[in-house]
Amino acid sequence: MRLKNVPGSREAIAASQYAVLYPEQQRGNWKELFGSDHPIRIEIGMGKGKFLTELAAAHPENHYVGIEKYSSVLVRAVQKQEELRLPNLRLIRMDAEALEEVFAPGEVDRIYLNFSDPWPKDRHAKRRLTSPAFLARYQRILAPGGTVEFKTDNQGLFSFSLEAVEECGWELLASTRDLHHSQLGQGNILTEYEERFSQQGNPICKLIARPPAEA
Numbered sequence: 001m002r003l004k005n006v007p008g009s010r011e012a013i014a015a016s017q018y019a020v021l022y023p024e025q026q027r028g029n030w031k032e033l034f035g036s037d038h039p040i041r042i043e044i045g046m047g048k049g050k051f052l053t054e055l056a057a058a059h060p061e062n063h064y065v066g067i068e069k070y071s072s073v074l075v076r077a078v079q080k081q082e083e084l085r086l087p088n089l090r091l092i093r094m095d096a097e098a099l100e101e102v103f104a105p106g107e108v109d110r111i112y113l114n115f116s117d118p119w120p121k122d123r124h125a126k127r128r129l130t131s132p133a134f135l136a137r138y139q140r141i142l143a144p145g146g147t148v149e150f151k152t153d154n155q156g157l158f159s160f161s162l163e164a165v166e167e168c169g170w171e172l173l174a175s176t177r178d179l180h181h182s183q184l185g186q187g188n189i190l191t192e193y194e195e196r197f198s199q200q201g202n203p204i205c206k207l208i209a210r211p212p213a214e215a
């Protein structure tokens, strides 16, 4: 994503009641923050928030936390949420590498990854959000039976992700390289990048996987 500096973005995020400024303090207490026992679902690299705001509006029965590394991007999601004021959605500016400082073991029910940065150079493979190192982090915060759902138009990244799922002993529950013409695409909510790339004619890939059950 090309990043433009958005003046005032840090201040706008700090002023929003929907942005969690010290997310480590919520570790193990996210259900208390939302005030009910519903499942916690997170999107990592949420960008400007189209997908997660639509998902949260459609599913008031779940709680959603959006994670984005850059204030200049997150501020757009914060602005959307300030208009929508969805009670089941909170937003965090953070790097996903620190996930385990923010969520306790088993606290998260589902993780969405949409159009994650491909990091095409081999030496950057560990930064890919579907690398074995990230899958290990996800495994530690997911509840039993919890899943990761990943969409991309990048065929190379999708192949890499399928290999990572296998290498880590995760169960591949579903996968397609043409989501918009597949059963798996029913009820699909488009992300900003998905809208752009599918208009350009790129097929969209999706996988759903879960870590092995504890022995």
Ligand code: SAM
Residues within 6 Å of the ligand: 001, 044, 045, 046, 047, 048, 067, 068, 069, 070, 073, 094, 095, 096, 097, 113, 114, 115, 116, 117, 191, 192, 193, 194
């Ligand atoms: N998910 C959105 C979509 O599909 O339209 C945005 C996709 S954009 C290519 C990837 C986003 O992930 C960027 O906004 C980027 O800042 C964010 N991102 C990349 N690495 C991240 C990390 N380690 N932690 C949190 N966010 C990250």
